[in-house]
Amino acid sequence: MKRILLSMLFLTLSLLGWAQVKESGDLQIGGFGGASFPMGTYKSIGETKTGYFGGLFVDKYFKGNRFGLGLDARYLTHSILQDDSVFFANGFIATDYVNAPKFKHWAFTLGPSYKIHSGNFHVEAYLRGGILMQTFPQYERTLSFSDAMGGMTHIPIKRTINDATNKANAWVGLGGLRFNYSISPNLAVFLQADYMQSFGTKFGGKPSEFYIEERESAGMGAVIDEKTEIREWSQYYSDVFVQKKTPYKSLNVGAGIKYVFGKKPVKEPVYQMPIEQEVPQRKAMPKAIQIVVKDKQTGLALSGVTVSIESSVYNTKENSNAQGEITRITDAQAAVYTIVGEKNGIKTDVLTLTEADFAGNDAVIYREIFHDDPRFTLIGETVDCETNTAVSNIATVLTQTENKQNMSQTSDVEGKFIYQLDQGADYSIVANQAGRYSQTELVSTKGLDRSKTLYVTLKLGVCHLVEGGNWVLKNIHYDFDKWNIRPDAAIILDNVVSVLKQNPTLRIELSSHTDSRGNDSYNMQLSQRRAESAVEYLVKSGIDRSRLVAKGYGESRLLNNCGNGINCSEEQHQENRRTEIKVLNYK
Template sequence: MKRLIFTLAMVLIAGLSWAQVASNNPKPVQKGQLQIAAFGGLSMPQGNYKGIPGRAKNGYVGGLAVDQYFKGNKWGIGVDGRFLNHDIRKFDSVFFDNGYIATDYINHPSFQHIAVSIGPTYKSDFGKIELEAFLRGGVMFQGFPQYKQSVFINQAVGPPVSMFDSYYTNNPKRITKAWMGLGGLRMSYKINRNWGVFVQGDYLRSFGKSFGSDSSEFHLTGYNLKKSLTPADVFTVKGDRITNLNDYFEEKPVVQKTYVQAVNVAVGVKFTFGKSKVVVAKPKDIMSPVVQAQPKDILVVVKDKQTGQALSGVTVTISRNGGDNVSISNSNGEAERLVAAERGQYQVTAVKNGIAAAPVLISEAEFEKSGKVIYKEIFHDDPRFTLIGETVSASDNVKLPGISTVLTNTTSNSNMSQISDTEAKFVYQLEQQSTYTIVANQAGKFSQTEEVTTKGLNRSKTLYVSLKLGINNLNAGTVIVLKNIYYDFDKSNIRSDAARILDNVLNVMIQNPTLNIELSSHTDSRGKDGYNMQLSQKRAEAAVNYLVGKGIARTRLEAKGYGETKLLNNCENGVACSEEAHQVNRRTEIKVLKY
């Protein structure tokens, strides 16, 4: 990306300069103008700054640019001042048998930079359109995040104790300086002779290891893991040290550094002082005109072959002579329109979920037909159903992005995992005639074990299956009814379908080692009160014994049978109610006692 932007800038400067010399009707020389531009947009980290050790996420950029053009309004000198913010990708906590690994963010977990630079600018205008290429050099005032990842060991009395820092920043200074360079392109549309709007793209990076006495790079030190930690692993502690630390971590730390680099895309508004004169050059005389086929736009729409529905999220490639135009189809199934495509033969391909559609060809003859757009449909044939889910708060239905989910095929017992995106969406592909369960899998959170089935669905009529996954916070006092736990009549043993639900509770207990719960069972009002109380107690104890048998300490669990003492409706003794109304009262609950 950075090479592309620099190359385009140089080509633009060279090409536009040549065009001015070669023009039959050169524009009159104008007085140099001063312009001020304000911009803001998306900043995308690159290289090790985005990966390891930087871990910087997409952020934002905003700033001002002032350009003073010389006589003729082609060449000028410009100053750029901008602010960049990139949050870092945070670490998940890792739990083992007698402790956990957690990260302490000492300051705000983000990179924050102020860059000031100066350099040449070249501009050319085409009626109301202006193109500018700019190169800058200057100083960047960098703000680095500080954090450390530590191994905490549980104590018999008192809170866990940090005994080893496994991953930490060690910048000589948190606020430091660096030399920086900047290059990019700006395309403006003139609203009137003073005001204009524009889009611009540029590449920025810092240079050098130091600036005076300041270190210019971001420093990180870490001990590599020899093997992944599991909930069954145990660190042996003797006195104030861990004796088997080298079984899990390398003996020597690895020091990593990175400079700052980012591709920025922004929109803005600019004001040009004084009067600007738009001059349209007269075309050259053409002695022997050549009639050629007019270019046409190519518009491709992707559809599901079995239902005819428009498909979003499909990678569409329009190819000609080795050149590819690649885009992702939108919610209407439309790929990015190929504007003013020259006459020729094109091939259209589409891929989604690893499955390719049959290619579609565009011939030269289609450029001879009337109309300005060549419209093509391409059909994708994936026999699976698409589950589109959404992670929301169970209490108020507010979207919750960044939640880890696990989908399990109940037949093959195979698992897939996915984290909901910024819109709280997650997407899975489901086989036909299959049943699945899906749960949230994140520390501090709990969701029901939801069941999704494609049995009875007709793929030729149905493509999408939708689901909202309700998420609860594990706050003390929270009561959650466990869905889909059933017992045989007059029995308390744990059935296989109930075991899948309790396995979700098991995972939550493992992920949250400080969580204590009450697991309770409730009956409806039918039958004798004393018998119902005794049966519900047995069922609650059976559920607790199941979790204890899977390794959860009994001290973290309480079994409580409430019989028919906590009915959720008015279906009391002697009241005639439907089976559905009685079913509401027959339930299993968990209550958070301590977290």
């Protein structure tokens, strides 16, 4: 770039020198700026928006002021359309922008000019060729979803494949018209419109076009919305990437002013005393500030982090959104800014911006801060048992199995609740609200890798208590041929105790069932002992015995056809081995 600028400076000085010696055509220098409209594949593949351009030109016309030779140097930039994140039932689609989401171009061109006069008006046509120096945006769009084991799977579905520097050169052509009006013999204003396009696929052995690759949609039926639950990503996207590329193309419309040398004979210069002027110091310009919070161990955007920004000119405190962002600060004045985030009592490292950060050319100061909490995040949702829709304002209780520590939280208006889970630990969680009950759900972080997994998700079903209703107690087990209450079964029965205490008019039958294997009479006796053991546990926990009925049904109420002499799998027999609750009375 330095060589090109020096070459242009040399050519400009040569034209100026020529203008002093020759009295033939005009020498003119002008500046311009305006709007740049992307076109064709540069707009569709590059996903560019209307941008702006500005620059300088020098034209030297030959005898007769019809034909000439001109230089053009300009800067053009186009921002790209930024995709909003899409959230679905067990994940999200988000785009990570590695650098500024815009194209930046420097164009240096040389070529002929042609001019037609009519009074104070004149029209110029120009055709140029030269070099285009490009800076490309870099981004990756990723599909992230939780799998059956509670981990997160990340599948790239669209990304740029630029050179690692995100820079490339190309040959470029430029052609346009300039409509001028002279306001004095040496000064004119003008409107101009031109078209510019790069050519060729390589320059200097490197690709000169902008490349992306993306997975095509798997079909019209593969629509992802907020209710979608993805288990196999290949149902929604092709397993191969399709590569696309585009040259630069734009229509540029702007205005400017130019100075024409040699219109009047040079008069003797009037001597003036030199005036000492203070050389203005370059000041740091106002900029936008964008802060993004990420989880340090996984690199995922982190929501719900309280970010504090303090300076002598600006102070704010707000929570990061689902993309980990806080509201962008626009027109921030140069100063020292202290930035820190906090979530769950854990702070990020302090980030400091100084006035030196405002001295660069970028319009946005983009910084990331990292939150380092070694725990997993449980994101739960209370839902209606029958409709599977979210239910708000439901009290939940989380219990750490080993140390029996309890934490409670009420689901928000969207039915969401959030807990932090230690690594390598087991938990149980239940809903706790009068008139309703839930199963005791088990959650474990054992076997999960914190460097790969941040979130654990859970839907907690909440059901209405109704007379005559019944449900099977999940996760309650007995040792073989035993009826004593094991510690893991006690956790489930503790939830039954809570339901009974919150609903003092509730009277239940607690029944036990076996599979068909073994003697029928013995199975009946074993199930009765197990039901009575469970009732005794509830009585010892403070429940009046008159509200409880223990009933053993043995193998008399099988849920499938796995009766005596029928060959069934272990899973089918397990379906019949169960403990049930039936509501006898409830007001």
